[in-house]
Amino acid sequence: ADAAPSAHVTILATGGTIAGSGATSTTTVGYTAATVGVERLIQAVPELAKVAQVKGEQVFQIASENMSNAHWLTLAKRVNVLLAQPDVDGIVITHGTDTLEETAYFLDLVVKSKKPVVLVGAMRPGTALSADGPINLYNAVLLAASQEAVGKGVLVAMNDQIHGARDVTKTNTSTPDSFKTPELGMLGYFQGNKPYFYHVSTRKHTLDTEFDISKLDALPQVDIVYGYANVSPVALNAVVAAGAKGIIHAGVGDGSLASKVLPSLTAARKQGVLIVRSARVGQGIVARNGEANDDELDFVVSDTLNPQKARILLMLALTKTSDSKEIQRMFYTY
Ligand SMILES: NC(=O)CC[C@H](N)C(=O)O
Numbered sequence: 001a002d003a004a005p006s007a008h009v010t011i012l013a014t015g016g017t018i019a020g021s022g023a024t025s026t027t028t029v030g031y032t033a034a035t036v037g038v039e040r041l042i043q044a045v046p047e048l049a050k051v052a053q054v055k056g057e058q059v060f061q062i063a064s065e066n067m068s069n070a071h072w073l074t075l076a077k078r079v080n081v082l083l084a085q086p087d088v089d090g091i092v093i094t095h096g097t098d099t100l101e102e103t104a105y106f107l108d109l110v111v112k113s114k115k116p117v118v119l120v121g122a123m124r125p126g127t128a129l130s131a132d133g134p135i136n137l138y139n140a141v142l143l144a145a146s147q148e149a150v151g152k153g154v155l156v157a158m159n160d161q162i163h164g165a166r167d168v169t170k171t172n173t174s175t176p177d178s179f180k181t182p183e184l185g186m187l188g189y190f191q192g193n194k195p196y197f198y199h200v201s202t203r204k205h206t207l208d209t210e211f212d213i214s215k216l217d218a219l220p221q222v223d224i225v226y227g228y229a230n231v232s233p234v235a236l237n238a239v240v241a242a243g244a245k246g247i248i249h250a251g252v253g254d255g256s257l258a259s260k261v262l263p264s265l266t267a268a269r270k271q272g273v274l275i276v277r278s279a280r281v282g283q284g285i286v287a288r289n290g291e292a293n294d295d296e297l298d299f300v301v302s303d304t305l306n307p308q309k310a311r312i313l314l315m316l317a318l319t320k321t322s323d324s325k326e327i328q329r330m331f332y333t334y
Pocket of ligand 1: 065095097123
């Protein structure tokens, strides 16, 4: 018999379609997410035992549209405790795909370890024909058990591809190839039971960040307001009235600010609310002093972060400082 694999990987299960089940084998929408427990996920892929000694923990059992700041703090603290143990070599987190990229980026900024952390989900429930969960989970464990993944930051394993937390995004509502890193590029592939890396991000992550959530039990309120034709400041004003400490403006184009919205943004900034100019487009740079005079307005630009990831960085930034120049530096660092 083969010797047992030496790497120890803990699977933290949080719910999603990877733990979902549908009425029939052709049910690929309208199924129920977050029903199958972590032990059954592990039992469904006996091949995992060939690549790592696997342990499971059910951290949550939710659809990821319900992921909250509180869930993130609980999850990140658990990840840091586990990775500090000598008998844990890597972590896999099973997750709903809707906010998987957000959880991945949050962890990328707060995990204090070089050991691999890999997020994985599925686009089809386990009951479906050609369910993608089992192979995705197998690849994720393979990656978390690998030396290649050490020091690469938080990774996402989907559809035989390896993506980096900062730049990956869900691009399709339902197809198995939904996760992509358009333009900036995925990091690598799985093939023949091995991960292969080709790219690394130039941005800092994990051990090289300045963020420490170990003593936090809440994160500052940061909300996103969307730009569109015929926009009014109603949504923005509501968010400010609700007490937001920061706002991500998901502007049209390269982060343009409509003249009907600008006065409310300026007023919010004067009240101390941090304003980040981001773009709903999803790719490309929002340039400082490009589409608006950010120096004069005292706004921050998101660089290439999409709005939902800019929200995460701004929340963490606000746990350290309210200085807009410092926060701008962080947006060019992470
Ligand atoms: N494919 C999925 O995982 C989507 C299921 C659910 N909406 C979630 O994100 O948890």
